[in-house]
Amino acid sequence: MKSNSGAILGPILLACLLTAAPARAEDAxxxxxxxxxxxxxxxxxxxxxxxxxxxxxxxxxxxxSRSSTINTSDGSAYPGRLQATLRDKLPAVPVNVSIELQVKKTAGEVVGGLVKLVEVKKPTLVIWQTGTVDAMRSIDPDDFRAAVGEGIAALQNAGADVVLMNLQYSPRTETMISASPYLDNMRVMAQQREVPLFDRFAIMRQWHDQGDFDLFSTSHGLDLAKRVHDCLGRALAQFVIEAAHLKPAQQN
Amino acid sequence: MTSIADRIFGPPLAGEAGAIVRDAATAPAASLPGILLPVGAERELRLDLFRGLALWLIFIDHLPPNLLTWFTIRNYGFSDATEIFIFISGYTAAFVYGRAMLESGFVVATARILRRVWQIYVAHVFLFTIFLAEISYVATRFENPLYSEEMGIMDFLKQPDVTIVQALLLRFRPVNMDVLPLYIVLMLFLPVILWLMKWRTDVTLALSVALYAITWQYDLYLTAYPNGFWAFNPFAWQLLFVFGAWCALGGASRMSRIISSRITLWICFAYLFAAFCVTLTWYFPQLGHLMPRRVEQWMYPINKTDLDVLRFAHFLALAAITVRFLPKDWPGLKSAWLRPLILCGQHSLEIFCLGVFLAFAGHFLLAEISGGAGMHFIISISGILIMWAMAWVISWYKHVADKGGSRTKSTGGNADMAGGGS
Structure with a gap:
């Protein structure tokens, strides 16, 4: 993989310039x-x-939920970045990423509508980002786990692949939101239902620890959020490619 | 379910009391048939030592992860400092108030316990006030768009009427403020526990185990506000508290033979080692594939809320080994190096509250002055130093400044042994 990264990075840079063209050049x-x-x-x-x-x-x-977006209209949140990266890496395949926001809804509240969503949109893959609202409302972790399991089953029965995505790493609110039971339960459910789990929490914490991003930052600006989402989108694309065992040969 | 019971009675605990109680047997003064109480026993420094240690570990665990976090026991097994704290609290509370109950009767002992409960409650409310101040400050300063969703947690500030009342009812508790409410509820039931123990210690423990089993079977819990439940389920955690009381009131001496057996020792080591291997896979997910799936599915999630049997057993194993290799009269207990820990353990309520406050303050500093590993480390170390200094000041007050007020001595009695302050 390592030897590839140089070859991949070039087109990504280019793609960033092209797709996010109106954005700024410093968005490297x-x-x-x-x-x-x-x-x-x-x-x-x-x-x-x-x-x-x-x-x-x-x-x-x-x-x-809300953490799947940032307050901009261009595609700078991670779903947009995912689409751009996948289109770039899989040029032979038309890739479309759409997003369905379920703001302020717990996993239990989202589950009911999932099947309908899948029936309407017929996606190949559903990336289900959940847990944040449940953690904030401290929903019973057992209920949460049951809801996640039910949701995965519903999506799979409706004919879609599923990727779970867990909470953001948010050092500022660590004293107020207890994330670990929800992280644990998502890991358990992902394992039980054999669904890949995109560990957003661990990844963002890794970036924070490495010093790539200062997630403690109080900045009101959008810059940090955009950069984090860009990285998340690219990591997610990589994750999907790995989980689907898409060989580099198929990527070209 | 039988396996649970086996586990509880099996790998035993705590000759902690063993030594004391043997002393008591030779001086059969105030002992009733049901209860053995040490007579004129010295202060058990090991209890103070480990409670002090638990307090430091709880403080470090409440800070964001940093270098020192690797020294806390939760990284090396299932149980963590909370188990130690609750067990020793049960042990010392039974020790102190059990004697009060024998000497002065049920009503007086109950009255003393209730005063203690009140003190803990006031401490909890005080901490909540500080927490509220911090949150309100953060909420008004912090608007990072990356975390606009997480900031929704501040919504409770929009309806302080409900929130504050719920906090006073112990139903609304911010993260990291769960231990004191648990302690309050357990202490509230201490008179009943002691009264039962005075009648039959073993039956009381059996009842406690039964309640624990029922909790798991029928999913008993206390609700919290705005929803959810208590993060430490008192119906389950009472087991550890009652078990501590049981050990204090003679149980430990009866188990001393099991504790000193070689088989027990090896079982404990084997279990601790297995738990260590499992925790390794949490921190090095690369190792995850070495774990058999069967075991994973049977074991996870390891439930902290309801005091998972695996956690309880882990604590028992740790305690059994500690008691075996750290004798009561170990000279190191009197050394100056362990003095800070012991001092902190002797004033556990104050130091616990201070620790929670320092953890808030630490988070706050890290947020305002930007983190960095060095800063993290400095905050952790200075937190511990502050806890030590405070413990020293408190004991200075007790022994020097308050010397004149002789009345407090007799009423407060040994309350500090039951968790600090008088």
Whole structure:
């Protein structure tokens, strides 16, 4: 993988300039290395692999709460960055990422509507970002786990691959939001249902510890948020490619 | 369920009391058939030592992860400092108030316990006030768009009427403020526990185990505000508290043979080692694939809220080994190096509250002065030094400044042994 990164980085830079063109040139990707183990999963994404192999379109639906967006209209939140990166890495496949925001809803409240969403949009892959609202409202972790399990089952039955995404690492609110039961339960559910888990929490903490980002920052500006989401989108694209076992050969 | 019971009675604990109680047997003064109480026993320094240690570890665990976090026991096994704290609290509370109950009767002992409960309650409310001040400050300064969702946690500030009342009812508790409410509830029931123990110690412990089992079977819990439940379920955690009381009131001496057996020792070591291996996979996820899936599915999640049996057993194993290799009369207990820990353990309520406050303050400083590993380290170390200094000041007050007020001595009695202050 390492030897590839140079070759990949070039097109990414280019893609950033092109897709996020109206943005600024200084939006060069931050250095945000993610250790390999955070980008691999024992579980796989057979539907995604098939879609890419057969050259059909790869439709990805992101179901998430507020932390799946930032307050801008351009595609600078991670779903937009995911789309840009995947289009770049999989030029032979039409990639579409759409997002369904479920603001201020717990996993239990989202589950009911999931099947309908999938029936309407028929995505190949659903990236379900959840846990934050549950942690903030300290929902019973057992209920949360049950809801996540139910949601995964519903999505799989409706014919989509699923990737779970957990909470953001938010050092500022650590004294106020107890994340760990929700992180643990998502890990358990992902393992039980054999669904890849994109460990956003661990990844962001890694960046914070490495000094890539100062997540304690009080800055009111959007710059930090944009850079973090850019890195998240690229890491997520990498994660999906790895989990679907898309060989570099298929990427070109 | 039988396996739970086996576990509880099996790998035993705490000759902590063993030594004391043997002394008591030779001087059979105030002992009733049901309860053995040490007579004129010296202060058990090991209890203070480990409670002090628990307080330091709780403080470090409440800070954001940093270098010192690697020294806390939760990284090396299932249980953490909370178990130590609750067990020793049960032990010392039973020790102090159990004697009061024998000497002065149920009503007087209850009255003393209730005064203690009141003190803990006031301490909790005081901490909540500080927390509220910090949160309000952060909420008005901090608007990073990356975290606009997480900042929703501040919404409770919009309805202080409800929030504050719920906090006074112990139903609204910010993160890290869960231990004191648990302690309050456990202490509130201490008179009943002691009264039962005076009648039959073993039956009381059996009842406690039964309540624990029922809690797991029927999912008993206390609700919290705005929703959810108590992070430390008192119905489950009472087991550790009652077990501590049971050890204090003679249980430990009866277990001393089991504790000193070689088999127990090896079981404990094997279990601790297995737990250590499991925790390794949490911190080095690369090792995760070495864990058999079966075991994972059976074991996870290890439930802290309801005091998972795995955690309880881990604590028992730790305690059994500690008691075995650290005799009561170990000279090191009197050394100046352990003095800070012991001092902190002797004033546990004050130092606990101070620790929670310092953890808030530490978070706050890290947020305002930007972190960095060095800063983290300095904050942790100075926090511990402050706790030590405070413990020293408190004991100075007790022994020097308050010497004149002789009345406090007799009423307060040994209250500090039951967790600090009088």
């Amino acid at each position: 990707p931050s250095s945000c290395e993610v250790p390999a183990y955070l980008l691999t999963s024992e579980s796989s994404l057979p539907k995604v692999a098939e879609a890419v192999k057969s050259g059909h379109s790869l439709d990805i639906l992101v179901v998430g």
